Amino acid sequence: xxxxxxxxxxxxxxxxxxxxxxxxxxxxxxxxxxxxxxxxxxxxxxxxxxxxxxxxxxxxxxxxxxxxxxxxxxxxxxxxxxxxxxxxxxxxxxxxxxxxxxxxxxxxxxxxxxxxxxxxxxxxxxxxxxxxxxxxxxxxxxxxxxxxxxxxxxxxxxxxxxxxxxxxxxxxxxxxxxxxxxxxxxxxxxxxxxxxxxxxxxxxxxxxxxxxxxxxxxxxxxxxxxxxxxxxxxxxxxxxxxxxxxxxxxxxxxxxxxxxxxxxxxxxxxxxxxxxxxxxxxxxxxxxxxxxxxxxxxxxxxxxxxxxxxxxxxxxxxxxxxxxxxxxxxxxxxxxxxxxxxxxxxxxxxxxxxxxxxxxxxxxxxxxxxxxxxxxxxxxxxxxxxxxxxxxxxxxxxxxxxxxxxxxxxxxxxxxxxxxxxxxxxxxxxxxxxxxxxxxxxxxxxxxxxxxxxxxxxxxxxxxxxxxxxxxxxxxxxxxxxxxxxxxxxxxxxxxxxxxxxxxxxxxxxxxxxxxxxxxxxx
Amino acid sequence: xxxxxxxxxxxxxxxxxxxxxxxxxxxxxxxxxxxxxxxxxxxxxxxxxxxxxxxxxxxxxxxxxxxxxxxxxxxxxxxxxxxxxxxxxxxxxxxxxxxxxxxxxxxxxxxxxxxxxxxxxxxxxxxxxxxxxxxxxxxxxxxxxxxxxxxxxxxxxxxxxxxxxxxxxxxxxxxxxxxxxxxxxxxxxxxxxxxxxxxxxxxxxxxxxxxxxxxxxxxxxxxxxxxxxxxxxxxxxxxxxxxxxxxxxxxxxxxxxxxxxxxxxxxxxxxxxxxxxxxxxxxxxxxxxxxxxxxxxxxxxxxxxxxxxxxxxxxxxxxxxxxxxxxxxxxxxxxxxxxxxxxxxxxxxxxxxxxxxxxxxxxxxxxxxxxxxxxxx
Numbered sequence: 001x002x003x004x005x006x007x008x009x010x011x012x013x014x015x016x017x018x019x020x021x022x023x024x025x026x027x028x029x030x031x032x033x034x035x036x037x038x039x040x041x042x043x044x045x046x047x048x049x050x051x052x053x054x055x056x057x058x059x060x061x062x063x064x065x066x067x068x069x070x071x072x073x074x075x076x077x078x079x080x081x082x083x084x085x086x087x088x089x090x091x092x093x094x095x096x097x098x099x100x101x102x103x104x105x106x107x108x109x110x111x112x113x114x115x116x117x118x119x120x121x122x123x124x125x126x127x128x129x130x131x132x133x134x135x136x137x138x139x140x141x142x143x144x145x146x147x148x149x150x151x152x153x154x155x156x157x158x159x160x161x162x163x164x165x166x167x168x169x170x171x172x173x174x175x176x177x178x179x180x181x182x183x184x185x186x187x188x189x190x191x192x193x194x195x196x197x198x199x200x201x202x203x204x205x206x207x208x209x210x211x212x213x214x215x216x217x218x219x220x221x222x223x224x225x226x227x228x229x230x231x232x233x234x235x236x237x238x239x240x241x242x243x244x245x246x247x248x249x250x251x252x253x254x255x256x257x258x259x260x261x262x263x264x265x266x267x268x269x270x271x272x273x274x275x276x277x278x279x280x281x282x283x284x285x286x287x288x289x290x291x292x293x294x295x296x297x298x299x300x301x302x303x304x305x306x307x308x309x310x311x312x313x314x315x316x317x318x319x320x321x322x323x324x325x326x327x328x329x330x331x332x333x334x335x336x337x338x339x340x341x342x343x344x345x346x347x348x349x350x351x352x353x354x355x356x357x358x359x360x361x362x363x364x365x366x367x368x369x370x371x372x373x374x375x376x377x378x379x380x381x382x383x384x385x386x387x388x389x390x391x392x393x394x395x396x397x398x399x400x401x402x403x404x405x406x407x408x409x410x411x412x413x414x415x416x417x418x419x420x421x422x423x424x425x426x427x428x429x430x431x432x433x434x435x436x437x438x439x440x441x442x443x444x445x446x447x448x449x450x451x452x453x454x455x456x457x458x459x460x461x462x463x464x465x466x467x468x469x470x471x472x473x474x475x476x477x478x479x480x481x482x483x484x485x486x487x488x489x490x491x492x493x494x495x496x497x498x499x500x501x502x503x504x505x506x507x508x509x510x511x512x513x514x515x516x517x518x519x520x521x522x523x
Numbered sequence: 524x525x526x527x528x529x530x531x532x533x534x535x536x537x538x539x540x541x542x543x544x545x546x547x548x549x550x551x552x553x554x555x556x557x558x559x560x561x562x563x564x565x566x567x568x569x570x571x572x573x574x575x576x577x578x579x580x581x582x583x584x585x586x587x588x589x590x591x592x593x594x595x596x597x598x599x600x601x602x603x604x605x606x607x608x609x610x611x612x613x614x615x616x617x618x619x620x621x622x623x624x625x626x627x628x629x630x631x632x633x634x635x636x637x638x639x640x641x642x643x644x645x646x647x648x649x650x651x652x653x654x655x656x657x658x659x660x661x662x663x664x665x666x667x668x669x670x671x672x673x674x675x676x677x678x679x680x681x682x683x684x685x686x687x688x689x690x691x692x693x694x695x696x697x698x699x700x701x702x703x704x705x706x707x708x709x710x711x712x713x714x715x716x717x718x719x720x721x722x723x724x725x726x727x728x729x730x731x732x733x734x735x736x737x738x739x740x741x742x743x744x745x746x747x748x749x750x751x752x753x754x755x756x757x758x759x760x761x762x763x764x765x766x767x768x769x770x771x772x773x774x775x776x777x778x779x780x781x782x783x784x785x786x787x788x789x790x791x792x793x794x795x796x797x798x799x800x801x802x803x804x805x806x807x808x809x810x811x812x813x814x815x816x817x818x819x820x821x822x823x824x825x826x827x828x829x830x831x832x833x834x835x836x837x838x839x840x841x842x843x844x845x846x847x848x849x850x851x852x853x854x855x856x857x858x859x860x861x862x863x864x865x866x867x868x869x870x871x872x873x874x875x876x877x878x879x880x881x882x883x884x885x886x887x888x889x890x891x892x893x894x895x896x897x898x899x900x
Binding site: 320321322341342343346352354356359360361362363364365366370373374375377378383386387388390 | 746747748749750751754755758759761762763764765766767
């Protein structure tokens with residue numbers, strides 16, 4: 001790290017905590033991730049950095065934490081021109097980062113993780129006491145002796161924040177911190193962020209969720225296509241305006257299904273999915289599904305909502321043939337699945353869009369064309385005997401990329417280099433290209449930006465309009481209500497209620513998700 | 524101050540430049556060592572090149588020395604690429620040698636082409652079966668294949684020793700001096716593998732087989748459904764499972780393929796060079812472990828394995844010719860070790876960028892940060 005010795009004082013008042021000017025970062029292959037980006041982060045404010053995936057938010061935060069070096073531009077930290085060569089420099093400069101994907105050592109305790117990387121000798125008692133005190137002060141309760149793998153995602157995030165606070169980071173960067181949190185946990189996090197700002201710290205909140213930005217930030221800097229759109233005071237703007245700045249056009253998200261004819265009730269086509277008394281175990285062998293009975297008609301979207309961990313994943317995996325049902329029957333488009341085998345399920349017409357799109361849905365280091373061929377490569381026309389037909393795989397990939405609007409430098413680009421929205425489009429293109437009878441989609445828009453959400457939703461609804469049944473599993477109640485014809489609520493592995501969308505009431509659904517019965521809730 | 528910064532992407536030219544520069548650096552440091560131990564560096568290198576390449580029959584000897592390394596190198600490369608860590612090339616090679624010599628002895632009197640074909644098949648099958656043990660343990664019970672494949676090396680070594688020294692087995696010669704000094708039965712002359720003479724250089728049949736094997740492996744990896752499944756399983760096991768790819772079979776298949784390569788190496792040891800099962804010779808040579816080094820130097824690319832095995836074979840060949848009262852064998856090992864250390868150490872330069880921290884330009888100092896415009900959209 002190099003700094004100039006003269007602190008640059010701006011006229012009247014202290015210099016901003018961070019002033020980045022003209023930051024430009026290019027990547028090999030001609031991608032410009034940041035193009036002359038400016039950011040001013042003041043001490044004592046919560047500053048939101050808003051932008052779609054791929055707008056350059058992560059690149060900018062990686063520049064601020066010393067992971068990337070900008071090709072051009074200057075960085076002033078507390079008024080000093082500073083060069084960050086490594087994350088170590090950033091830590092020394094008082095910059096703390098809470099990454100979207102946590103950097104924690106799973107077998108270590110909370111206290112060990114917090115002090116990890118400090119140069120002083122490790123004293124367990126002292127460290128644990130310090131972490132406990134810090135947690136109480138910021139209302140981030142977490143047991144310092146617990147091991148990371150024992151903690152929930154929300155608790156793990158607290159450890160990340162404590163880590164930054166323990167190093168007395170004056171500048172805190174949180175990269176999409178709410179992506180993994182429940183609404184209640186997010187609320188609590190916002191309070192912590194406010195408390196940190198009130199202490200005079202500078203908090204940079206990276207997000208693409210408009211309502212959260214409006215709820216917590218003092219000012220917002222919007223990035224689009226690697227450039228600044230502008231910096232505004234949050235109090236002066238509303239959702240529509242921010243959305244327009246972020247996307248560059250008007251966006252319509254809500255009530256996408258309104259005006260669509262209800263699912264045809266004729267008996268001409270067999271139901272897309274019939275589950276009868278299905279039970280299943282979780283990974284540890286404990287029962288996770290109990291007597292699940294559901295029907296999804298052809299052309300219908302059935303939303304399944306519930307708090308995470310109430311059997312949704314097991315449900316999706318049973319239908320997808322990945323998990324064995326311990327009881328009951330699964331029937332897809334009139335064909336009973338007798339064996340838990342993804343190939344059998346796929347052959348019966350199941351398309352599966354898993355929740356972890358990057359590692360379960362795709363093979364991230366493989367190219368777009370290989371990922372698009374993940375299912376179809378076994379059969380002609382993409383293979384002949386044991387050999388692949390590369391030119392046909394390429395041609396099909398180009399066709400699917402065009403049809404589903406996948407934006408990638410080329411069919412040979414590894415999927416991990418794509419934005420979240422484009423990864424999801426690759427996944428949807430692969431799964432929907434076989435004209436499935438049933439689409440199982442788990443949190444299909446989680447972590448995506450507004451533009452991508454719009455197109456993923458449209459794609460799923462188009463599949464329903466084309467006659468597929470859709471089993472939409474999501475924790476996002478608004479999304480379930482926007483897209484579904486009927487809504488089923490899961491609680492502790494059981495379906496505790498199924499209601500028509502038009503009769504669904506958010507409070508009522510919320511109570512069901514919390515374990516109330518339909519009889520208690522009902523009118 | 525000098526710092527390392529991680530590269531976001533490795534430029535293509537570095538993939539070639541870094542190994543070459545590492546090679547040169549190893550030569551320079553090796554030269555220093557030679558000078559310090561009282562040998563002429565240039566003179567020694569000249570002799571190495573001479574004994575490995577240019578003198579009469581040197582290249583032929585180099586190819587003979589390279590052949591087993593080529594097979595065990597391929598075995599390690601194909602497995603390591605798929606994140607299956609087969610350390611058992613050594614044992615799989617020994618099993619290949621046992622099976623190939625058994626086949627050669629059993630088919631005595633049959634036509635040569637049949638015997639040689641049977642030796643190759645038997646070697647491959649035995650190596651594959653031996654590797655399938657840790658493969659199956661990994662696939663079905665989650666056992667760490669590094670440990671199990673390594674341990675089986677000792678079992679294989681002891682099995683070969685038992686066949687010749689500890690029993691009156693089919694492999695052991697009981698006639699003549701064999702009755703008192705345990706040796707293996709010599710294979711019939713028809714079981715000797717042919718060699719190809721190209722411009723005065725004798726190319727062993729095993730070496731040609733290895734080159735063909737490298738090409739086959741490359742095709743399997745790039746152009747077959749099995750290779751596709753291998754890449755998916757290696758990169759994202761969960762995605763493979765969701766796509767209906769049978770991950771266990773793939774792991775087992777990779778292990779078997781890897782073991783088959785090492786097993787043919789064992790068959791070549793019998794057919795090309797020794798013509799007799801020689802447990803001591805095999806155990807001392809350590810071909811299996813050297814193969815891991817070859818694969819690492821070749822960055823797990825099957826075609827590069829061919830060239831690296833020739834370089835390593837050349838060093839081994841020249842080392843044998845050089846060593847004598849004034850030139851200890853350990854010095855050749857030192858040169859090989861340096862080569863490995865520099866090549867693997869050179870990886871740092873491919874993955875990181877070296878920067879000298881520059882001092883901040885005067886013009887920047889003192890200038891206030893430009894204010895960010897408050898834009899109301």
